[in-house]
Amino acid sequence: MSAGLTVAIPKGALFADSAAQLRAAGIDVPDDPGRRLELTAKDGTRVLLLRPTDVPAYVEFGAADCGIVGADVLWESAGSVCELADLGFGACRLVVAARRTDGYHEGAQLPTFLRVATKFERMAEAFFAERDLPVQLIKLHGSVELSPLVGLADLIVDLVATGNTLREHDLVVVDEIAASTARFIVNPVRFRAKYAAITELLAKLDPAVRA
Amino acid sequence: MRLPPGTRDWLPAELRRKRAVESVLRSVFEHWAYDEVQTPNFERFDALEAGLGETVAQKTFVFADKSGTQIALRPEMTTPVARFVSTRLRDAPLPLRLSYIVPAYRYEDPQEGRMREFTTAGLELIGTESLEADVESLATAVEALDALGLRDAHYDINHAAIVDGVLAGLELDATGIAHAKALISGRNIVALRARLAGTGDARAVDAIVRLAMTRGRDEVLEIAGRLCHTDAGLAGIERLRGVLARAAELGFGARLNVDVSLLRDIEYYTGFIFEGFADEVGFALCGGGRYDSLLPRFGFAAGAVGWSLAVERILIALERRHQ
Numbered sequence: 001m002s003a004g005l006t007v008a009i010p011k012g013a014l015f016a017d018s019a020a021q022l023r024a025a026g027i028d029v030p031d032d033p034g035r036r037l038e039l040t041a042k043d044g045t046r047v048l049l050l051r052p053t054d055v056p057a058y059v060e061f062g063a064a065d066c067g068i069v070g071a072d073v074l075w076e077s078a079g080s081v082c083e084l085a086d087l088g089f090g091a092c093r094l095v096v097a098a099r100r101t102d103g104y105h106e107g108a109q110l111p112t113f114l115r116v117a118t119k120f121e122r123m124a125e126a127f128f129a130e131r132d133l134p135v136q137l138i139k140l141h142g143s144v145e146l147s148p149l150v151g152l153a154d155l156i157v158d159l160v161a162t163g164n165t166l167r168e169h170d171l172v173v174v175d176e177i178a179a180s181t182a183r184f185i186v187n188p189v190r191f192r193a194k195y196a197a198i199t200e201l202l203a204k205l206d207p208a209v210r211a
Numbered sequence: 212m213r214l215p216p217g218t219r220d221w222l223p224a225e226l227r228r229k230r231a232v233e234s235v236l237r238s239v240f241e242h243w244a245y246d247e248v249q250t251p252n253f254e255r256f257d258a259l260e261a262g263l264g265e266t267v268a269q270k271t272f273v274f275a276d277k278s279g280t281q282i283a284l285r286p287e288m289t290t291p292v293a294r295f296v297s298t299r300l301r302d303a304p305l306p307l308r309l310s311y312i313v314p315a316y317r318y319e320d321p322q323e324g325r326m327r328e329f330t331t332a333g334l335e336l337i338g339t340e341s342l343e344a345d346v347e348s349l350a351t352a353v354e355a356l357d358a359l360g361l362r363d364a365h366y367d368i369n370h371a372a373i374v375d376g377v378l379a380g381l382e383l384d385a386t387g388i389a390h391a392k393a394l395i396s397g398r399n400i401v402a403l404r405a406r407l408a409g410t411g412d413a414r415a416v417d418a419i420v421r422l423a424m425t426r427g428r429d430e431v432l433e434i435a436g437r438l439c440h441t442d443a444g445l446a447g448i449e450r451l452r453g454v455l456a457r458a459a460e461l462g463f464g465a466r467l468n469v470d471v472s473l474l475r476d477i478e479y480y481t482g483f484i485f486e487g488f489a490d491e492v493g494f495a496l497c498g499g500g501r502y503d504s505l506l507p508r509f510g511f512a513a514g515a516v517g518w519s520l521a522v523e524r525i526l527i528a529l530e531r532r533h534q
Contacts, residue, residue: 062493082398084424183401192367193490195426
């Protein structure tokens with residue numbers, strides 16, 4: 001009965017689990033959608049396959065009724081969407097990390113003015129502001145783990161799932177900022193307009209709601 | 212030559228459409244015997260501040276005139292009407308039925324349906340706390356949107372005391388209650404679940420979280436009634452039952468839903484609250500409710516209920532409809 005809904009899901013790391021969740025809810029999303037950007041499931045549900053960071057905008061402006069996205073993406077998007085359920089998969093942590101050899105994780109004195117490289121500017125800014133630490137944030141778009149190794153930054157703020165990337169670059173966690181998992185989000189007005197369809201899909205997705 | 216953000220010019224054809232909407236509204240207001248009033252577009256900030264509450268006060272354009280007096284451009288019309296009634300009309304026979312169509316100003320991040328200069332149109336029914344007044348207020352809103360051609364608009368209703376009554380069953384201090392209400396209003400269910408965890412019986416917490424995402428009619432009131440711990444909350448639930456019953460008699464009951472997460476962002480609401488929606492647009496078309504504590508702040512002991520809409524939002528909704 002999710003017919004008539006448009007659901008935005010992320011390509012990339014969360015795609016496989018998102019597709020599996022939708023299939024469990026009776027929406028036949030293929031394992032490998034190839035390069036398709038949208039598809040219509042047999043039950044009539046329209047599925048948009050988006051860059052993860054674009055999912056909140058599609059939902060906020062109503063191009064999609066609802067969507068699946070990591071909490072880490074919501075932290076950095078200022079938009080207003082309703083976060084209806086924690087889907088539990090895609091767990092990762094946002095951490096502050098540094099070179100092991102700098103010893104910051106063992107209490108070594110931080111430089112008075114820190115340079116911090118990150119993709120997560122809002123979260124990093126809030127974290128250091130709360131601690132009254134003056135920092136210069138350096139916005140990067142990828143391979144953040146390289147920046148301390150080449151002297152670009154003293155610290156990085158980045159997502160860690162297994163910790164392998166940090167280990168490979170001899171980086172260690174100095175502090176943990178937040179934990180992230182996949183969330184089911186919905187446009188606040190569409191939730192009212194398509195209440196029955198959205199509630200039914202949500203019940204099939206989220207064990208806590210179904211219980 | 213650039214306009215300030217959130218303002219616009221009106222071309223003749225655009226202004227004709229706007230005037231047509233205003234004229235439909237005026238005829239509905241007249242039909243219900245609401246007399247039109249005006250107040251100054253700007254007035255002393257200290258006269259309005261008492262009524263506005265923090266959220267709207269922060270969005271108010273305030274500047275000093277040459278004498279140094281703090282002047283505000285009105286951000287909405289209910290507070291100026293309350294000030295006006297409590298001074299100029301305090302000896303008038305009650306209830307008073309007043310209407311207005313005037314410009315208003317808010318320092319918003321401009322987006323569709325949210326401009327810094329807009330036209331607010333609405334009704335205030337002053338001097339009665341009755342169920343019939345709440346129903347009349349909602350019925351006039353339904354009739355106005357119907358007359359404008361938005362006959363499939365639907366309306367969410369709530370009562371301001373219900374959420375407080377439900378949260379009163381948990382171990383939350385004032386800050387915790389304010390935080391929980393913000394999460395309920397934004398329907399941030401994940402954070403709400405986390406915030407309420409451990410504040411009471413796990414089953415009660417779960418039921419409250421579910422209530423925050425449930426819309427319906429009598430069944431929602433039944434659930435809310437079981438979770439509510441205050442007399443004011445229970446009275447609020449009874450009031451909504453009354454509104455649903457009267458609305459059914461008047462023929463628009465099927466267009467109503469109870470939604471306890473509907474908490475409007477103006478702090479003066481004390482009772483019945485409602486908003487109207489159309490599926491095409493991502494914002495409320497109209498909204499209002501009961502504000503029994505506003506007039507007393509101006510030294511006039513009278514209850515009141517009213518609603519307003521932004522004419523520009525109606526134009527957007529009608530434009531979408533014809534696409």
